[in-house]
Every structure is written in structure tokens, then in C-alpha cells.
Amino acid sequence: MRNCDSYPILAATVLALIVALPATTHAIDDGVRCQADKLKSAGKYESCRLKAESKAVKKSLPAAVVSRCNSKLQGDWAKIESRGGVACPSLGDGASIQVEMTSQTDYIAWLLAGNVLTSTTTTTTSTTTSTTVPVCGDGAVVTPEECDFLTLDGNDCTSVPGGFVGGDLACSGSCTFDTSDCYTTRFDDSGDTVIDNVTGLEWEKKNDDGGLRDVDNKYCWDAAACPGSAPTTGNIYDWVAALNTAAYSGSSDWGIPNADELQSIIDYGAYDPAVGSAFDNVDCVGGCSSCSCIASNQYWTDDTYVNSPATAWYVYFVNGNVGQTLKTSGQYVRAVRDLP
Numbered sequence: 001m002r003n004c005d006s007y008p009i010l011a012a013t014v015l016a017l018i019v020a021l022p023a024t025t026h027a028i029d030d031g032v033r034c035q036a037d038k039l040k041s042a043g044k045y046e047s048c049r050l051k052a053e054s055k056a057v058k059k060s061l062p063a064a065v066v067s068r069c070n071s072k073l074q075g076d077w078a079k080i081e082s083r084g085g086v087a088c089p090s091l092g093d094g095a096s097i098q099v100e101m102t103s104q105t106d107y108i109a110w111l112l113a114g115n116v117l118t119s120t121t122t123t124t125t126s127t128t129t130s131t132t133v134p135v136c137g138d139g140a141v142v143t144p145e146e147c148d149f150l151t152l153d154g155n156d157c158t159s160v161p162g163g164f165v166g167g168d169l170a171c172s173g174s175c176t177f178d179t180s181d182c183y184t185t186r187f188d189d190s191g192d193t194v195i196d197n198v199t200g201l202e203w204e205k206k207n208d209d210g211g212l213r214d215v216d217n218k219y220c221w222d223a224a225a226c227p228g229s230a231p232t233t234g235n236i237y238d239w240v241a242a243l244n245t246a247a248y249s250g251s252s253d254w255g256i257p258n259a260d261e262l263q264s265i266i267d268y269g270a271y272d273p274a275v276g277s278a279f280d281n282v283d284c285v286g287g288c289s290s291c292s293c294i295a296s297n298q299y300w301t302d303d304t305y306v307n308s309p310a311t312a313w314y315v316y317f318v319n320g321n322v323g324q325t326l327k328t329s330g331q332y333v334r335a336v337r338d339l340p
Contacts, residue, residue: 034084041080042101045073049105073098106150110137114173136175147171157182166198187265187278189292193249194278195339199264203279204243204254204335206293208286212242215284215293221300221312221327236300236333243335254335256302259313259322261336266320272296274320298325300333 028036048069077094134142141153149171157164160177167182183197194203206215219236220226226235236256244252267276273296284293298314305311305324312327325331 030084030087031089034080034088035090037080037084038077038088038090038097041073041076042097044076045069045098046101046105048072049102050108053105053109070098107137110149110173134175136173141175145175146177148175152177187276189278189281191249192290194292196265199261200339201257201261201264202249202251202337202339203265204248205291206279206295206334207289207291208284208293209289210287211289212239212246213248215295215332218330218332219300220330223328226328226330239333240335248335251337254337256300256333257336259301259303259315262299262301262315262334263320263322266315266317268320272318274317295332298323298331300331 052069074094077097081088081091081094134145136145137149139149139151141148141151147153147155152169152171155169155177157167157169157179160169160179160182162179162182163184164179164182165184165186167179169182170178170180172178186196186198188195188197189205193205195201196203204213207213208215217239219234219239222235222237240254240256243254248254265279266274268274270276273280273294275294279292280294281292284291294317296318298316301313301315303313304327305313308324310327311324313322313324314331315322
């Protein structure tokens with residue numbers, strides 16, 4: 001017959017032994033933590049990239065709207081390496097890892113756009129030991145491919161046929177060059193504005209029809225009751241507000257350029273005026289409304305001269321020089337906007 005009275009004593013003894021055992025620790029050393037944190041950060045980056053690709057598809061935008069993803073990864077990577085120090089298995093690899101992950105997410109987006117891996121059929125003979133089969137989408141350029149996915153084989157817009165002077169060369173889903181974002185001239189004045197393909201800025205065209213955009217109109221910078229040219233009076237901000245109210249060229253976000261923006265259209269190979277024909281074409285004659293004109297004189301910028309707040313910067317379109325003058329003086333002005 002079992003002695004049940006001994007059970008409480010046995011249970012107490014076992015409990016005492018368990019309590020006496022050393023606690024198991026699960027501390028992660030700094031090297032492992034650094035590696036794990038980088039993997040987590042990398043996962044967040046790829047998720048951010050693919051979400052950006054999704055948004056680009058929905059809104060029919062260029063797919064490279066990912067600056068927030070890039071800066072977040074760079075910031076996180078720096079913090080992780082600072083915290084882990086020399087214990088990290090790898091250091092200073094944020095940029096190279098980002099390039100690799102970007103390539104992978106671009107590739108996923110490329111495939112989901114309907115592109116597929118394709119290969120050619122080859123015929124072998126008894127003397128053939130091996131052959132290179134072009135596979136569109138594997139990243140290797142093999143004849144007759146012109147390019148492959150992100151690999152352009154050292155080419156850009158200026159090196160492919162078409163007479164292009166710049167832009168962004170891409171690779172199509174059939175591994176041929178996509179030149180749709182290349183351009184043959186920097187300034188495109190074919191419409192009712194001038195588009196700068198290099199800076200992505202859209203510029204107002206001045207005409208000579210006596211209206212709101214007449215090349216001869218002059219305005220002061222900020223004085224409330226300064227003289228101005230018809231059909232508006234006042235300062236440059238009153239004038240650009242009137243331009244936006246009129247929705248010039250279908251847009252209502254026109255502004256006054258800063259000094260860097262305004263100086264970017266200067267052609268230092270030209271003189272009086274120091275611009276190309278896009279801003280001063282042969283059709284600029286009295287009364288023209290669809291022409292492109294310029295006054296070879298001082299144009300206002302949106303920048304105050306910090307050493308003398310009563311003055312502002314201008315660009316002199318005779319030779320491209322930059323200077324300052326009193327804000328109460330009447331000068332010329334040209335509007336600008338960022339392309340979407």
C-alpha cells in the first residue's frame with residue numbers, strides 16, 4: 001500500500017530544485033542583433049519600394065518616386081551600425097545593399113507589368129559543344145538583344161540612334177532600347193510654354209500682344225502701390241496671381257523663379273539676349289500672341305538680398321550676370337512652374 005503522506009514532501013523537494021536551477025538567458029549578442037536589425041530594415045525597404053511602384057501604377061506616374069524609401073533605409077542603416085559598432089558582421093554596406101534590393105524590386109515590377117522571360121531556339125550540331133542563348137530578362141545583354149532589363153550595355157540617350165542630346169534611356173520588355181524619355185533638344189517650345197527637359201521646369205512664353213504676358217510689362221518686387229504695366233498694376237506677386245487666375249496653359253501653380261532657376265536658362269554662348277531661340281524666336285514681331293519673346297534686360301527673381309532686405313536679386317539677360325536692385329524699381333518678370 002502506497003504512503004500518500006510522502007507526496008507533499010516530494011513535491012516540495014522538486015519545487016525547491018527547480019527554483020535553485022540557474023535561469024536560462026536569451027540575450028542576443030551585438031553582432032547578431034546588428035545582423036537581425038539590418039534584415040528587418042531591408043525588408044521594410046523592399047516593402048516601401050513595392051508600395052511606391054503600386055502607387056505609380058495607379059496614378060500613371062514615373063515609377064521612381066522612392067526618395068522617402070531611400071532616405072529611410074539610409075537613416076536606419078546608419079543608426080544600426082552606430083549602435084552595433086565593430087560587432088556588426090558587415091559595415092558600410094548600406095549603399096550596395098540598397099542597389100541590390102532596388103534591382104530586385106524593379107525586376108518584380110517589370111515582371112508584373114506583363115513582361116516575361118523569353119528565349120530563342122537554337123540548333124546544335126555534332127561539332128557544337130555549347131551555345132549562348134539570349135534570355136530577355138536575365139540582366140545579360142546577348143546578341144541580338146540591345147539591352148536587358150536594367151542593363152543598357154554602357155549606352156545612354158546620346159549613344160543610340162535618333163540624334164538625342166539627353167534624357168533617360170530605358171530597356172523595353174523585348175530587350176530593345178526604349179527612347180521615349182530621350183529628347184533631341186533641351187528646350188521644347190512647340191507648345192504655348194517652354195519646357196526645359198534638363199531641369200524639368202516649364203517656363204512662361206512672353207508675347208507682344210499687349211496683354212498679361214506682354215514682353216514689355218514691368219513690375220516692382222513687393223511695394224503695395226508701385227507702378228505696373230497694363231493690364232495689371234502692382235507687384236510681381238499680383239501679376240503672377242492674375243496669371244494663375246487666368247489658368248495660363250491650363251495651370252494655376254505658376255510662380256516667380258529663384259535666382260538659380262532663372263539663371264539656368266541663360267546661354268552663355270549668346271549675347272544680348274543671352275538665351276536661345278526658344279525664348280527669343282524670329283516670330284516675335286509687334287502684335288504677336290503665339291510667339292516667344294524676351295526683353296534683353298533685368299528680370300526679377302524670388303530671392304531677397306540678405307545683406308540689404310530692401311533689394312532683391314535679378315538676372316541680366318544681356319550677358320547673364322546676376323545683381324541686386326531696389327524692390328520698388330520696375331523690372332521684367334517671367335513665370336515658372338515645376339512639371340508634374
